[in-house]
Amino acid sequence: MAIDKDAKEEQYSELNPGFCNACGGKLFFDKVSLDHYEDEKLYVIEDVPAFICEDCGEIWIPKPVIEELEKMIAVYIEKEMSGKPPKEQLNG
Ligand SMILES: [Zn+2]
Structure with a gap:
C-alpha cells in the first residue's frame, strides 16, 4: 500500500536510469520531500524514494x-472530503 519506509536502494536500483536527463550527471538514491498542490x-x-543528480x-x-x-x-483527499481528516501523516 503505502511506500515502504525502509525502502532500500536495491529495491529501486533497477529503476535507476543511471544518468541525469538534464546534464548527464550520475544519479544517486535518496529520499526527498515533495510538495503537491491539490485544490489550492x-x-x-x-x-519519497527518488534518484538525484549529483551534478x-x-x-x-x-x-x-x-x-x-x-x-x-x-x-487522503477522499477522507478529508468525507469530513474525517486522517490523523496520521500522509506518509504513514
Ligand atoms: Zn543533472
Missing part, C-alpha cells in the same frame, strides 16, 4: 513511486 491545498509527502540536483522519481503517491493523495 498543499500536501507535503515525505520520504545539477535534478530529482527523478520512478514511475511506480509516482503512481503510488497519486493513490495516496487520492485516498
Whole structure:
C-alpha cells in the first residue's frame, strides 16, 4: 500500500536510469520531500524514494513511486472530503 519506509536502494536500483536527463550527471538514491498542490491545498509527502543528480540536483522519481503517491493523495483527499481528516501523516 503505502511506500515502504525502509525502502532500500536495491529495491529501486533497477529503476535507476543511471544518468541525469538534464546534464548527464550520475544519479544517486535518496529520499526527498515533495510538495503537491491539490485544490489550492498543499500536501507535503515525505520520504519519497527518488534518484538525484549529483551534478545539477535534478530529482527523478520512478514511475511506480509516482503512481503510488497519486493513490495516496487520492485516498487522503477522499477522507478529508468525507469530513474525517486522517490523523496520521500522509506518509504513514
Ligand atoms: Zn543533472
